[in-house]
Amino acid sequence: xxxxxxxxxxxxxxxxxxxxxxxxxxxxxxxxxxxxxxxxxxxxxxxxxxxxxxxxxxxxxxxxxxxxxxxxxxxxxxxxxxxxxxxxxxxxxxxxxxxxxxxxxxxxxxxxxxxxxxxxxxxxxxxxxxxxxxxxxxxxxxxxxxxxxxxxxxxxxxxxxxxxxxxxxxxxxxxxxxxxxxxxxxxxxxxxxxxxxxxxxxxxxxxxxxxxxxxxxxxxxxxxxxxxx
Amino acid sequence: xxxxxxxxxxxxxxxxxxxxxxxxxxxxxxxxxxxxxxxxxxxxxxxxxxxxxxxxxxxxxxxxxxx
Numbered sequence: 425x426x427x428x429x430x431x432x433x434x435x436x437x438x439x440x441x442x443x444x445x446x447x448x449x450x451x452x453x454x455x456x457x458x459x460x461x462x463x464x465x466x467x468x469x470x471x472x473x474x475x476x477x478x479x480x481x482x483x484x485x486x487x488x489x490x491x492x493x494x495x496x497x498x499x500x501x502x503x504x505x506x507x508x509x510x511x512x513x514x515x516x517x518x519x520x521x522x523x524x525x526x527x528x529x530x531x532x533x534x535x536x537x538x539x540x541x542x543x544x545x546x547x548x549x550x551x552x553x554x555x556x557x558x559x560x561x562x563x564x565x566x567x568x569x570x571x572x573x574x575x576x577x578x579x580x581x582x583x584x585x586x587x588x589x590x591x592x593x594x595x596x597x598x599x600x601x602x603x604x605x606x607x608x609x610x611x612x613x614x615x616x617x618x619x620x621x622x623x624x625x626x627x628x629x630x631x632x633x634x635x636x637x638x639x640x641x642x643x644x645x646x647x648x649x650x651x652x653x
Numbered sequence: 654x655x656x657x658x659x660x661x662x663x664x665x666x667x668x669x670x671x672x673x674x675x676x677x678x679x680x681x682x683x684x685x686x687x688x689x690x691x692x693x694x695x696x697x698x699x700x701x702x703x704x705x706x707x708x709x710x711x712x713x714x715x716x717x718x719x720x
Binding site for chain 2: 425427428431432434435438439441442445452453455456459460464
C-alpha cells in the first residue's frame with residue numbers, strides 16, 4: 425500500500441508538471457524558467473501580451489527593475505548612458521548623436537556619461553510612437569515622442585542624454601535636478617520597458633563604438649577627445 | 654494481470670517506469686527546444702529516437718530482470 429501511495433505521489437507531481445507546461449505553452453513553464461536565458465524566459469510575445477493586459481509577472485518585474493553596481497573605467501572618456509544596442513551614430517549640425525536602443529531585457533537605469541553639472545532637464549513631445557526614425561523626430565518639424573533631455577555641462581562642452589519613450593515604454597523617471605553635480609557613471613534616471621536613449625556630444629569628441637555594438641551603462645567607453653585618439 | 658501493469662498492491666514497475674520516463678522526457682524535450690538553436694524536425698527526430706531507445710531498455714530490463 426505504501427509503495428502505491430509513493431507511486432501515486434510521484435505520478436501526481438509529474439501530472440502537475442505537465443499541466444503547468446500545457447497551461448503556459450507556448451511560453452515556458454515556471455518549472456524550467458530558471459534554466460533559460462532572459463530572452464527565452466520571457467519571450468517578446470509574452471511581454472507584449474502583458475503590456476496589453478496591463479499586468480506583469482512578478483519575476484519579470486524583479487528582473488526588469490534590477491540596478492547593478494557599475495565601475496566606471498578611469499580616464500578622460502565618455503561612458504555609455506544606457507545598456508543596449510548602438511543603432512545609429514551620426515554627426516548632424518555640429519552634434520554627434522549616438523542612438524542606443526534598449527530592449528525589454530536590458531537594464532533600464534541610465535547613467536551620466538561624464539562628470540559635470542546638470543544645466544537643465546527638459547520634457548518634450550506629446551505622443552507615444554514606434555517606428556523607424558522616431559529617435560531623430562526631434563530634429564525635424566514633426567511631432568516627436570514623449571522624451572526627457574538631461575543637459576550636462578562638462579569639461580568637453582554640453583552633453584545631453586535624451587530618454588525617449590515608445591508605445592511600450594511610456595514612463596521616464598529622472599533622478600537629477602537643475603544645478604546638481606553629477607559624476608561619471610552616476611545614476612540619472614530610468615526609462616521603463618525598453619525604448620531609446622540618444623547621447624548628444626560635441627563634434628570635438630570622437631566616437632569609439634560601432635553601429636551594432638552592445639554598450640553597458642557607466643562602463644563602456646563610447647567617445648574620447650580627438651586629441652587623445 | 655501480470656506484474657508489468659500491477660503487482661502486489663501497487664502499480665507494476667514496468668508501467669510506472671514507462672510513465673515517469675515519458676513525462677520527464679517530454680519536459681526535457683520542451684527545455685531542449687527552448688535552449689537549443691536546432692530545427693524542430695531534427696530535434697523531434699532525435700528525441701523520438703532517444704525515447705524509443707530508452708523505452709526499449711526499460712522493457713528489456715523488465716523482461717530480463719522479470720520485475
